[in-house]
Amino acid sequence: MSLTPDEVKKIAHLARINVIEEDILPYAKQLSRILAFIEQMNTVDTATIEPLAHPLDLAQPLRSDRITETDLRSKFQKIAPEVEAGLYLVPKVIDEA
Amino acid sequence: MHTKTLAELAQALQTKTISSVELTQHYLARIKKYDAQLNSFITVTGDAALNSAALADKQRAENNAGPLTGIPIAQKDIFCTDGTKTSCGSKMLDNFIAPYDATVIQKFNQAGTVMLGKTNMDEFAMGSSNENSFYGPVANPWDLTCVPGGSSGGSTAAIAAGLAPGATGTDTGGSIRQPAALCGISGLKPTYGRVSRYGMVAFASSLDQGGPLAKSAEDLALLLNVMAGFDPRDSTSVNQAVPDYTQTLNQSVEGLRIGLPKEYFTADLNPQMAQLIENAIKVYEKLGAKIQQINLPHTALSAPAYYVIAPAECSSNLARYDGVRYGYRCANPKDLEDMYKRTRTEGFGSEVKRRIMIGTYALSAGYFDAYYLKAQKIRRLICNDFATAFKSVDVILSPSTPTPAFKKGEKANDPISMYLSDIYTIATNLAGLPALSIPAGFVQHLPVGLQLIGNFFAEDLLLNVAHQYQQVTNWHRVMPEAYQS
Numbered sequence: 107m108s109l110t111p112d113e114v115k116k117i118a119h120l121a122r123i124n125v126i127e128e129d130i131l132p133y134a135k136q137l138s139r140i141l142a143f144i145e146q147m148n149t150v151d152t153a154t155i156e157p158l159a160h161p162l163d164l165a166q167p168l169r170s171d172r173i174t175e176t177d178l179r180s181k182f183q184k185i186a187p188e189v190e191a192g193l194y195l196v197p198k199v200i201d202e203a
Numbered sequence: 204m205h206t207k208t209l210a211e212l213a214q215a216l217q218t219k220t221i222s223s224v225e226l227t228q229h230y231l232a233r234i235k236k237y238d239a240q241l242n243s244f245i246t247v248t249g250d251a252a253l254n255s256a257a258l259a260d261k262q263r264a265e266n267n268a269g270p271l272t273g274i275p276i277a278q279k280d281i282f283c284t285d286g287t288k289t290s291c292g293s294k295m296l297d298n299f300i301a302p303y304d305a306t307v308i309q310k311f312n313q314a315g316t317v318m319l320g321k322t323n324m325d326e327f328a329m330g331s332s333n334e335n336s337f338y339g340p341v342a343n344p345w346d347l348t349c350v351p352g353g354s355s356g357g358s359t360a361a362i363a364a365g366l367a368p369g370a371t372g373t374d375t376g377g378s379i380r381q382p383a384a385l386c387g388i389s390g391l392k393p394t395y396g397r398v399s400r401y402g403m404v405a406f407a408s409s410l411d412q413g414g415p416l417a418k419s420a421e422d423l424a425l426l427l428n429v430m431a432g433f434d435p436r437d438s439t440s441v442n443q444a445v446p447d448y449t450q451t452l453n454q455s456v457e458g459l460r461i462g463l464p465k466e467y468f469t470a471d472l473n474p475q476m477a478q479l480i481e482n483a484i485k486v487y488e489k490l491g492a493k494i495q496q497i498n499l500p501h502t503a504l505s506a507p508a509y510y511v512i513a514p515a516e517c518s519s520n521l522a523r524y525d526g527v528r529y530g531y532r533c534a535n536p537k538d539l540e541d542m543y544k545r546t547r548t549e550g551f552g553s554e555v556k557r558r559i560m561i562g563t564y565a566l567s568a569g570y571f572d573a574y575y576l577k578a579q580k581i582r583r584l585i586c587n588d589f590a591t592a593f594k595s596v597d598v599i600l601s602p603s604t605p606t607p608a609f610k611k612g613e614k615a616n617d618p619i620s621m622y623l624s625d626i627y628t629i630a631t632n633l634a635g636l637p638a639l640s641i642p643a644g645f646v647q648h649l650p651v652g653l654q655l656i657g658n659f660f661a662e663d664l665l666l667n668v669a670h671q672y673q674q675v676t677n678w679h680r681v682m683p684e685a686y687q688s
Contacts, residue, residue: 109564113564114560117560117563117564117567118560120563120567121518121547121556121559121560121563122525122540122543122544122547123544123547123548123551123556123559123560124544124545124548133560136557136618137557137560137561137564139618139619140510140557140561140618140619141561141564143506143507143510143619143622144507144510144511144561144565144574144578145507146503146504146507147504147507147508147511147577147578147581148577149504150501150504150581150584152577152580152581152584155580155583155584156580156583157576157579157580157582157583158579158580158582158583158586159409159579160395160409160439160635161395161409161586161633161634161635161636161659162395162396162441162635162659164396164439164441166438167435167438167442169435178302178303181302182302182528182529184302185298185299185300185302185529186527186528186529187526187527187529187530187531187532188532194527194528196527196539196542197536197537197538197539197541197542198538199538199539
């Protein structure tokens with residue numbers, strides 16, 4: 107599998123990462139080499155094999171629905187890039203029209 | 204003092220031949236003297252360490268001390284520490300003061316240990332050489348021109364140079380065992396679920412596992428006693444009783460069945476290292492163990508499967524770094540999308556971005572079955588290989604790495620060759636099994652690691668088998684000459 111420059115741009119956008127124009131081709135080559143390495147997986151037939159997500163095949167533990175955490179909002183917001191009146195600030199998303 | 208093992212230091216504290224304050228001052232002085240050349244710490248918490256040491260001495264005077272009260276240790280900078288920077292080796296978290304303690308940190312605090320500081324690491328634990336840190340590479344104390352391994356290379360270099368008697372690490376594909384091997388110390392990756400991941404910055408959640416690093420297997424047992432245990436705050440933590448790992452260290456290995464996987468002794472293995480592993484096998488034979496060949500037929504597929512699963516999970520986990528709630532945010536974003544993109548582009552290093560890109564691709568529409576699902580099926584095959592092997596053997600013995608420490612820069616521009624430095628360690632993460640690395644000799648002046656892999660929750664047996672080797676060999680006591688005095 108070889109990635110085209112357009113595919114690299116698409117993946118970068120999905121990952122919300124900028125790749126500058128002159129890095130697109132080197133990136134495409136490097137990622138394609140890694141994909142070729144990964145595709146060694148295709149040397150074995152796995153049609154009948156169940157995928158394994160958790161090595162111990164455990165069920166998710168359940169707990170009762172009770173409040174166990176205390177309110178730490180002000181502590182958490184102390185390390186935020188920008189807050190106002192207890193809210194996290196980001197650039198404007200909705201235009202005033 | 205720094206030539207002693209953690210167990211010996213604990214003994215000295217207990218008999219009051221030394222105080223925790225003296226011990227802490229000694230290690231802080233060594234960090235000050237040597238760490239400019241090693242770069243093994245990102246943050247040194249000297250004042251807080253001396254305060255905890257004084258408290259530990261008081262507890263000991265009041266006969267209110269546990270086995271490790273007053274022991275100084277270093278924490279990998281991936282564990283959240285309330286009030287202290289937790290950078291994970293990344294510019295993204297350079298300004299991140301964790302608002303809470305990881306469970307592992309809480310447990311160490313309860314045990315009365317003294318935190319010397321937070322150790323350097325590959326960014327977000329992605330790397331095998333510690334060259335991917337925002338804070339610069341770590342040097343190997345055995346040869347400053349060589350890498351210490353990674354990603355827990357700060358912790359392993361600090362222990363090897365006697366800047367800390369023990370430390371924590373995390374292991375997603377070998378990040379405890381590979382740097383332990385390259386720095387000539389002992390390190391254990393526990394069974395997946397044995398140590399809580401709560402407050403441990405996530406890389407690949409189905410593989411990540413925290414564990415101890417120290418000079419000897421006995422030291423590892425003491426540290427694992429503190430770290431291990433069920434944690435309701437980590438949904439993958441396993442609710443199983445924790446034995447006292449020091450109690451079984453002295454059992455005989457007479458009759459123990461040791462398996463040698465044929466696939467781990469191939470042409471990739473440095474021949475002088477193969478000889479050292481051969482010598483270790485002879486030591487075990489002399490101790491009464493029975494050696495037999497085994498097969499792990501899907502070994503060659505573990506690295507390809509790993510480099511799908513780990514990047515896929517990393518791309519998902521690292522989506523949280525968006526510049527909104529904590530961590531780095533780019534300057535003057537023109538809109539939300541620009542903020543996300545420039546924050547991530549400027550905040551992540553190149554290897555992290557590479558893995559996010561691979562993972563994003565593997566999980567994107569139309570490719571999920573071909574990559575992630577396929578890799579999970581391979582994962583099942585690898586797990587089955589081990590299950591079959593453990594029907595006929597008790598532990599599996601192999602080299603920890605294919606080569607000793609390599610030069611800084613040697614593999615920096617070749618991701619695949621870097622990925623292959625973990626070929627002997629990756630499979631155990633995929634299978635969730637415990638494994639450790641202990642020193643087994645030197646090739647020229649560089650240390651070589653011996654890996655022992657056990658069945659699920661067989662940490663006690665692994666530590667016992669490693670300890671028995673260390674009772675009749677001295678490799679774990681050898682320190683690099685420049686750091687002995």
